[in-house]
Amino acid sequence: MRFPRLSGLKNFGLAELMLLVAIAILVVVVAFPILLIFWNAFTTPEGKFNLKDVITILEEPQTYKALWNSVVIAAGVTVLSTVLGVFFAWLVTRTDLPFKNLMKLLFVVPFMLPSFIGAIAWKILCSPRGGYLNVFLMHLFGLEKSPFNIYSMTGIIIVETMYLFPFVFIQVSGALERMDPTLEESALISGIDLFTITRKITFPLIKPSIVAGALLVAMYSLSHFGVPSVLGQSAGIYNIPTLIYEVIHASGGSFDAIRTGTVLASLLVVAATIILYLQNLVLKNGRYQIIAGKSMRPMLLKLRGLRVPMLILSILYIAVTVLLPTAIIFLVGALKTYGLPLKLANMTLDNLKYMFTWKMTRDSIKNSVLLSLGAALVTMLVGTMISYVIVKVKVRGKFILEFLGMLPYSVPGIVIALGVILAWSGRFGINLYNTAWIIFVAYIARYMAFALKSTSASLEQVHDSLEEASRACGATHWQALKDIVLPLIKPGMVSAFFMIFLPALRELTTSVLLYGPTTRTIGVAIYALHEDGETVYATALASIALVIICIGEIVIRKIGKTERGNA
Amino acid sequence: MAQVELVHVTKRFGKVTAVNDLNLKIEEGECFSMLGPSGCGKTTTLRMLAGFEDLDEGEVIVGDKIYSSRAKKIYIPPNKRNFAMVFQAFAVWPHMNVYENVAFPLKYRRLPKAEIKERVDKALLHTGLTKVKESYPNELSGGQQQRIALARAIALNPTLMLLDEPLSNLDPKLREEMRFEIKELQRKFNYTVIFVTHDQAEAMAISDRMMIMKEGVLQQVDTPMNIYNHPANKFVFGFVGLSNFIPVLVKDGGAVVESAPEAGVLTREIPAAFKESRATLACRPSEIQFVSAGEGGVRGVVKRRSFLGEVIDYRIMVGATEIRVQKLYRQGVLREGETCYLRFDRLHWYEA
Secondary structure, eight states: OOBBBBBOSSOOBHHHHHHHHHHHHHIIIIHHHHHHHHHHHBBOTTBBBBOOHHHHHHHHHHHHHHHHHHHHHHHHHHHHHHHHHHHHHHHHBBOOOOHHHHHHHHHHHGTSSOHHHHHHHHHHOOOOTOOOOHHHHHHHHHHHSSSSOOHHHHHHHHHHHHHHTTTHHHHHHHHHHHBHHHHHHHHTTTTTHHHHIIIIIIHHHHHHHHHHHHHHHHHHTTOOHHHHHHHHHHGGGOOOHHHHHHHHHHHOOOOOHHHHHHHHHHHHHHHHHHHHHHHHHHHHOOOOOBBOOSOOOOOOOOOGHHHHHHHHHHHHHHHIIHHHHHHHHHHHHSSSSSTOOGGGGGBBSHHHHHHHSSHHHHHHHHHHHHHHHHHHHHHHHHHHHHHHHHHHOOOTEEEHHHHHHHGGGOOHHHHHHHHHHHHSBSSOOOBBBBSSHHHHHHHHHHHHHHHHHHHHHHHHOHHHHHHHHHHHHTTTTHHHIIIIHHHHHHHHHHHHHHHHHHHHOOOTTTTTHOOOTTTOOHHHHHHHHHTTTOOOHHHHHHHHHHHHHHHHHHHHHHHHHHHHHOO | OOOOOEEEEEETTTEEEEEEEEEEEOOTTTTTEEEOTTTTHHHHHHHHHHHSSSSSEEEEEEETTEEETTTTTTEGGGGGGGEEETTTTOOOTTTSSSHHHHHHHHHTTTOHHHHHHHHHHHHHHHOOOOTTTTOOOOGGGGHHHHHHHHHHHHHOOOEEEEETTTTTTTTTHHHHHHHHHHHHHHHTTOOOOOESSSSSSHHHHHHHHHEEEEEEEEEEEOOOHHHHSSSHHHHHHHHHOHHHEEEEEETTTTEEEEEGGGGOOOESSHHHHHTTSSEEEEEGGGGEEEGGGOOOOOEEEEEEEEOOEEEEEEEEETTTTTEEEEGGGGGGOOOOOOOEEESSSSSSEOOO
16 A cells, blocks of 8 residues: 655655554554563663673572473473364364364363463362362372372473463364365375374374464463462472562562563563574474365264263363363352352352452452453554554565564563563653553553454455555545455454453453552452462452453354354 | 266255265266266265265165165275375375375385385376476476376276366366376276366366266266257256257247247247247257348347457347357358348257
8 A cells, every 4th residue: 555645755654654653652562661671681770781690690599490490381281282282173173073063162261261260279179288179089089198289390280281272272173174175085085094194194284283382382381470370389389480470579679689580581581582483483384285275074083982982081171171170269259268168058149249349359350341441442453553554554664563563472471561660660751650551551562462463364354456446436545444444354353352351351470560559450369369368259259250251252252253244 | 897886876965965866877998077067966976986975875886896885884985995086176295295195195005115116107207297206296386286196096096086176276278288188098097087077168078978967966978979969958958068048939830039929930840849839949059050131040130249269259139039149250240230140050949
């Protein structure tokens, strides 16, 4: 799209202006805070380059222990998630498993559960002292010791896997569904058996999707705060994000603490960047055209005798990973006192009511809803504009924007929070610390990547000729934009809104570093209640959060359906 | 011994009957086409032959052996049939080079290495791929990719070769070229080939015999020439070649155009079944002649004339009925708006 030149300026038109505004927004919101982290990590307060202190921090046992833990957890979660994700994806797309469509939906449900709420549930179930599941099993089998200890690396890996494995599942089942079935049929008719086809044709062709999903899991796990924080602290297990939180919190914002935090955060950014680079490499080298021309059902492996056992296995998996923790949250949330047996006589609705009357929890619900709505709306609109410049406007210097747009992908939530503290705590004239605005700014930085991805994808589908056709019919630029482009990308914008709104609603990692006395989010409130030993209130608030999330997911599905119906 | 026989074959998808009571015999070494509009059941028939779909009723017999039979509970899976199939979307494996693509199925038959190499080399030679055998499919053109699929089929030395619209993804010029190559290969190796297409010209060019299907029901099986000259019904006439359908009345022993009885008589040879009734007359645009005013043709006016190169395509209005006529350029040219007289050489009578 060509834009008119503004009169008076030779080489500066509307396009250049849009580019500059877009760059400015991304720099201020995203790039600047991240740069400050590196700056803080590598300089002394006087602004001199300082590598010695960085090395000192890296040499401290707590740092390399945390780094080691991060790597071990990420490796374990990645391997486990990949195995589970690929297996279940194959099961629902390539076999005659009963109720496949329902199962496909259910396997994605763990995605919607906030993982730290899941971790709290598992703590209640499997803590070595008095976890409900442990007590139950000890009674059942007359054991002397608790069978499970959730406060361990294994516990953290297993619980994280439960909530991260859908990354692999979604990638791989998508690839298997879109794959041209004749690639397998042609092997079958050539006399090759299904098992060999799966090994030699199907898996090599979906390998890029498997690797992409696995690396995504690795990246999330490496920078994951919720599960290690809930399950690791009492056993003294820290990973990098929980160590950052610990250091910042314990010190009350001293320079040394902040610098330790920024050095650790730099480590995370470097690790995430390497993973993203690897992912791009894999996707670039291994992307075959395997998408089907016409849609046909693929050959399904007949499970025969294994059909029912596989169904039971799948249902059991979902029951254990989704139903059991959700149920325990609701049940414990209704208990009169924590520790009582889970009987109806011990239950009450007062806890839930109290969540709405107690100022702290009521405020947290209000804060989360307002912050998520606001951040989703603003980020979606700004993201649409930036995407428009990236995808549609012909202007030099766009690569800067593309680079800046990619940046938020590789920056974990805890790093964003740290950067935002550095940037908006009065050092540069604006002090947002302890206000809701600092969380708002952090959300925009954190979720900008989602908005860019979703809106640029839908903008790419609007062919230039559509806009040009309306221009040829006499529409002005703004009319073409308003009447042609915007209506066509509306579904992308709506989905961007929800892709930000829902995660922001259940978010913990960023706000846990940023909240002030009156600006707790739901996530922070649940986390703090749980830390204070108020398990019943924590789970009661968590139940409310789960209900809100559930309603949100249903609304997004409804909207998704009608939007597609109109298209 | 590849005599293919389909006996009372029926296939339903939910409420839709995709193939309805199909009976068919295909001889050994024959090149047989299945032709019809999309959704007519031709591809489903091929997929049942291949074993990708089971039957709801009937039997598929190849040679002396039953391959599918619902009643006898026989179903041989595709990988045990020793057929070969070439797909519309090529279906070459993108992670293997040309040689590996052709050799891969043979390796899993535990053939000796030397034999594999011999068979692959031969298949590549006959499909003109020897020079590119180290290349990967994404480095090759659509035509070359389809040749890989053909080579793979040849190397298998199959009982039966099934082709599912193998040329539809190629551009028109290449399509014509590949048509002859497939025909050449079929003659050379004397394969029994079953070829599915929706392109009637392709089917006619390549096949010894062909069948035409509509909505799951077989319409006609015969040689291309017989089908063209003696279509079994109106649908077949319309589907194979260019066609005119003219609604007529039979009056005083002559057939006249229904919308313009005064324009003249098309023919006085009335089949017994159509005395004193309405009917539809079908004819090819090339089998109509322009005659001069005195010779008793049907009077019409040239509405549109299109120059197509060797031939000129006329749309003639007789009353409210449009009739298409194609004449060689060298046989003289009429102007638009000119009055003309038509003589019909060959007419087919169908129910109105």
